[in-house]
Amino acid sequence: MIGVRQLMVILAVAALVGLAAGCGGDEAPPVADDTVTATTAPEPTTPETTESTPKPKPKPKPKPTTRQIVIVVDQGRPRGGIKRPTLEKGEEVVLIVRADVGDEVHIHGYERTKALTPGRPARIPLTATLAGRFEVELHHPDALLAVLEIRP
Amino acid sequence: MSGFRLVAHGIGQVQDLPIPAWLFYTGAVAVLLVSFLLLGLLWRRPLLAGHELGRPLPAGLSQLFLGPVRIALQTISVVLFGIVLAAALLGDTDPFSNLAPTWVYVVFWLGLPALSVLLGNVWRALSPWRALADAFVALLELGGREAKPLAVYPERLGRYPAAATLLAFVALELVYADPSSPRSLAFAIGLYTYLTLFGMAAFGRDSWERHGEGFAVLFAFFARIGPFFVKDGRAGVRWPLTGLAGAERVPGSLAFVAVMLGSVLFDGYSRTTTWQDLAARVESPFIVDQPGLGELLVTLLSLGGLLVAIALVAGAYGAACAAARWTVNAPRSLVPEFVLSLVPIAFVYVVAHYFSLFVLQGQFAIPLLSDPLGRGWDLLGTADFVPDLSVISPTTTWYVQIGALVAGHVAGLAIAHDRAVSVFPSRRDATRSQIPMLGLMVLYTVGGLWVLSRG
Numbered sequence: 001m002i003g004v005r006q007l008m009v010i011l012a013v014a015a016l017v018g019l020a021a022g023c024g025g026d027e028a029p030p031v032a033d034d035t036v037t038a039t040t041a042p043e044p045t046t047p048e049t050t051e052s053t054p055k056p057k058p059k060p061k062p063k064p065t066t067r068q069i070v071i072v073v074d075q076g077r078p079r080g081g082i083k084r085p086t087l088e089k090g091e092e093v094v095l096i097v098r099a100d101v102g103d104e105v106h107i108h109g110y111e112r113t114k115a116l117t118p119g120r121p122a123r124i125p126l127t128a129t130l131a132g133r134f135e136v137e138l139h140h141p142d143a144l145l146a147v148l149e150i151r152p
Numbered sequence: 153m154s155g156f157r158l159v160a161h162g163i164g165q166v167q168d169l170p171i172p173a174w175l176f177y178t179g180a181v182a183v184l185l186v187s188f189l190l191l192g193l194l195w196r197r198p199l200l201a202g203h204e205l206g207r208p209l210p211a212g213l214s215q216l217f218l219g220p221v222r223i224a225l226q227t228i229s230v231v232l233f234g235i236v237l238a239a240a241l242l243g244d245t246d247p248f249s250n251l252a253p254t255w256v257y258v259v260f261w262l263g264l265p266a267l268s269v270l271l272g273n274v275w276r277a278l279s280p281w282r283a284l285a286d287a288f289v290a291l292l293e294l295g296g297r298e299a300k301p302l303a304v305y306p307e308r309l310g311r312y313p314a315a316a317t318l319l320a321f322v323a324l325e326l327v328y329a330d331p332s333s334p335r336s337l338a339f340a341i342g343l344y345t346y347l348t349l350f351g352m353a354a355f356g357r358d359s360w361e362r363h364g365e366g367f368a369v370l371f372a373f374f375a376r377i378g379p380f381f382v383k384d385g386r387a388g389v390r391w392p393l394t395g396l397a398g399a400e401r402v403p404g405s406l407a408f409v410a411v412m413l414g415s416v417l418f419d420g421y422s423r424t425t426t427w428q429d430l431a432a433r434v435e436s437p438f439i440v441d442q443p444g445l446g447e448l449l450v451t452l453l454s455l456g457g458l459l460v461a462i463a464l465v466a467g468a469y470g471a472a473c474a475a476a477r478w479t480v481n482a483p484r485s486l487v488p489e490f491v492l493s494l495v496p497i498a499f500v501y502v503v504a505h506y507f508s509l510f511v512l513q514g515q516f517a518i519p520l521l522s523d524p525l526g527r528g529w530d531l532l533g534t535a536d537f538v539p540d541l542s543v544i545s546p547t548t549t550w551y552v553q554i555g556a557l558v559a560g561h562v563a564g565l566a567i568a569h570d571r572a573v574s575v576f577p578s579r580r581d582a583t584r585s586q587i588p589m590l591g592l593m594v595l596y597t598v599g600g601l602w603v604l605s606r607g
Contacts, residue, residue: 076439082432084425101440109165109541131546132508133167133423141439144432149169152546 066092066125069146071136073099076143083146087128095124095136097145104139107148113139167423168508168604169546171553176605179554183561183597187590190565196579200570201397205383206390214387222276226283233280235524240338244526247332251524254516256337257325262510265502268371272380272387275371276361281348282368285357301356305363310403315411317347317366319462322415326422327454329447362402369408373495377563396492396567397574405491406466412498413596414462416505420603422457465596469494472592479588480581489575490589493568497596500560504553504604508544515539553604561597565590 072079076099087093097105097114098121105122106113109130114122116138128150136146171179208214232255240252247253267274276282289299324340325331351360361368375381376395381388421427431450438446473486515537522535529535568589572582 075436077432077436082425082428111165130166130541132169132541134165135167141443143436143439144428147167147428151169 066094068094068096071095071097071099071145073097073102073138073143073145076101076138076141078143078145082144084149085146087148087150089128089131089150089152091128091150093126093128095126095146097122097124097136097138099138102138102140102143105145106137106139107134108137109134166508166512166541168549168553171550171601171605173605175550175554176601179558179601180598182554182558183594183601186558186562187565187594190562190569191586191590194569194573194583196573198397198570198574200391200394200567201574203391203394204381204397206379206381206388206394208386208388211386217387218382218385225274225277226286229278229280230283230287237338237341239524239526240334240341242525243334245334246526247334248516249520249523249526250334251517251520252334252337252341253332254513254520256341257332258510258513259517261325262502262506263514264367264371265374265499266510268374269378269499272378273372273375273382275368275375276382279361279365279368281345281352281365282357282361285349285352289357301359302354305355305359308403309363310405311363311369311408312404313351313364314366314369315404315408317344317364318370318408318411319366319415321366322411323455323458326415326419327451327458329451370412373409373412374499376492377496377499393496393563393567396495397570398492399488399571399575400491401488406469406487409491409494409498410462410466410469413494413501414465415458416498416501417465417600417603418458418461420505420600421461421606422454424603424606426606427457468592468595472588475588476585480576480585482576482585486575486585489571490568493564493571493589493593494596496563496567497560497593497600500556500563501600503556503560504600507552507556508549511544512539512541515543554601557597557600561593564593564596568593 069083069085071083085093095105095107097116098119099105099116100118102116102118104113104116105124107124107126109132110126112124112126114124116122128148131150131152134148134150135144136148137143138145209217236252236255239250239255243250243252264275264278267278292299321340321344324336328336330336348360348365351364354360355364362372363369377392378395379389379392381390381395422431431453434453435446435450438449469491470487473490476482476490477484477486516539518534518537518539522532523529524531565586569582569586572585572589573579576582576585
C-alpha cells in the first residue's frame with residue numbers, strides 16, 4: 001500500500017517536474033521521458049532498487065495546473081504497490097506510465113487505452129468526468145497498476 | 153479484458169465508491185435502532201404464516217399468464233438463448249463487443265432476481281432449458297408416447313445438487329481468471345445445458361428444477377419474497393414475505409442459501425484494497441516469467457476466499473441456531489426453522505452490491521442486442537446507443553445500498569420472529585430464541601455494510 005507521505009513526495013515532485021518540463025496536451029516523448037526520470041529520482045526512499053539515475057534537465061515551460069500521476073512498473077509490478085490516487089470529479093490529470101513490460105495501458109470505465117513501448121513513458125491526459133472507482137491496468141502481461149478513486 | 157480478475161463480478165467497468173464512514177455508522181445505528189424497535193413490537197401470534205396462499209387471481213387472468221403468455225415467453229427465451237449461445241460461440245472475442253458476457257452476468261444474473269421478486273417465479277417461463285424440455289415432452293406426447301422420468305430423485309440429496317451448480321456458476325464469475333471470455337462462457341453454457349437437460353430427463357422437469365437446477369432454485373427462493381405465486385395451476389397474490397413463513401426442511405437449503413450470501417460477500421470483499429493488494433502480492437512475482445502460474449495461484453486464492461466466505465455465512469447461522477436451541481432447550485435443531493429468514497438478506501445483498509452494475513453495464517445490452525456477435529450489424533437499430541455511465545451518482549448508489557440492507561434486515565427479523573412464535577408455545581421462549589438470531593442478522597447486515605465501506 002502506498003503511504004501518504006510517499007504519495008505526497010511523488011505528487012510534489014510531479015508538480016515540480018510539470019512546472020519545469022511543461023506538459024502540453026501534445027505527444028512529446030522526449031520531454032515525457034525526462035519527466036519520468038526526474039520523477040523517479042527521489043525514489044531511493046522506497047525499498048525497491050531503481051536503475052534510473054537522477055539527471056534533472058529543467059526546461060522552464062511552466063504549466064502547473066495539471067496534476068500528474070506517475071506510475072513506474074518494474075517487472076509487471078507497480079513500484080510502491082497498487083496506487084490509489086483520489087481525484088475530484090472534473091479534475092484534469094495526466095497519467096504517466098512507464099513500464100518495462102506490457103504493450104498497453106487501459107483505464108476501465110473511461111475506456112482509454114494507450115500503447116506502450118517498454119521503457120518509454122506513455123502520457124494519458126484524463127478529465128475525471130465520471131465518479132466511481134476505475135482500474136488502471138497493464139495488458140500483456142496483465143497487472144493492476146492503480147485504482148483511480150474519483151469523488152463526486 | 154484481462155486475465156487479472158480484479159474486475160470481479162464477471163464483467164463491469166465502473167466500481168462503486170466505498171460508502172463513506174459517516175454513512176456506514178448511520179446505517180449501522182439505523183440497523184440497531186430498527187432491531188430494538190422490532191423487539192418492542194413483537195407480535196404474539198404468527199402474522200405471516202398461514203397467509204402464504206393469499207387469494208387467487210381471476211381464473212381468466214391466471215389462465216392467460218400460465219398458458220399463452222408463458223408459451224410466448226418460452227419461445228422468446230429459446231430464441232434469445234440461441235442468440236446468446238451463438239454470440240458466445242462464434243462472436244467477437246472482445247467481451248464488450250459480444251452480447252453473451254453482458255447478457256449472462258448482468259441482464260440475466262442481476263435482472264432475474266429483481267423480476268422474480270416483483271412478478272413471481274418467472275423463471276418457469278423464461279428458462280430456455282425448461283422450454284426445450286417442455287417442447288420435447290409436447291412432441292413426444294403428440295406422437296402418442298408418454299414422457300416419464302427415468303428415475304426417482306433421491307430426496308435425501310435435497311438441494312445439494314443445486315447448491316453445487318450455483319457454486320460452479322459463482323466460481324466461474326468470481327474465481328475463474330477470465331469469466332467474461334465469450335468462449336469460456338460458451339463452454340459453460342454448453343456444459344450446463346447438457347447437465348440440466350440430463351437432470352430433467354432423469355428425474356423429471358419439476359423435480360430437477362426444485363433440487364438440481366441452481367438458477368431455478370435461486371429464483372424460486374427470491375420469488376417467495378414477493379406477492380405473486382402459482383399453486384396447483386392457479387396464480388394468486390399474497391402479502392410480500394408470507395411465502396417465506398414456515399420451515400424449510402429440504403436438505404441442503406442452508407448450503408444453498410450460504411452460497412447465495414457468501415458469494416456476494418466475497419465479491420464485495422475481493423474489491424477491497426486489502427484483497428487487491430493480497431492478490432497482487434501473490435501474483436506479481438510470476439507476472440513476467442510465468443504468468444500462467446501467477447494466474448493459477450490467484451485463482452486458487454480466490455477459490456479459497458469464496459469457500460471461506462460461504463463457510464463463514466453458514467457457520468454464523470449454525471452457531472446462532474445452536475445458541476437459540478441451547479437458550480430454549482429445543483428438542484431438535486433449529487436450522488430448518490429459520491433458514492428462510494436469510495432469503496431477503498441474500499436478495500438485498502444482491503441489490504446493494506449490483507444495483508449500479510445493473511444500471512450501468514446493463515445499458516450495454518441495448519447496442520449489443522443489435523450486434524450480438526460484434527460483426528457491425530444493426531438488427532434493431534439500437535447499435536448506436538451510447539450508454540450513459542453517469543446516469544446514477546455515487547450518492548444515489550450509497551443510499552440504495554444502505555436502504556436495501558436495512559430493509560432486508562427488517563424483513564429477515566420479521567420472518568425469523570414469525571417463525572419463532574409459531575414454533576415455541578411459550579412467548580418467553582419465542583423471544584429468547586430470537587436474541588441469537590438478532591445478533592446474527594446484525595452481523596450479516598453490518599458485515600455487508602462494512603464490506604461496502606471498505607476502500
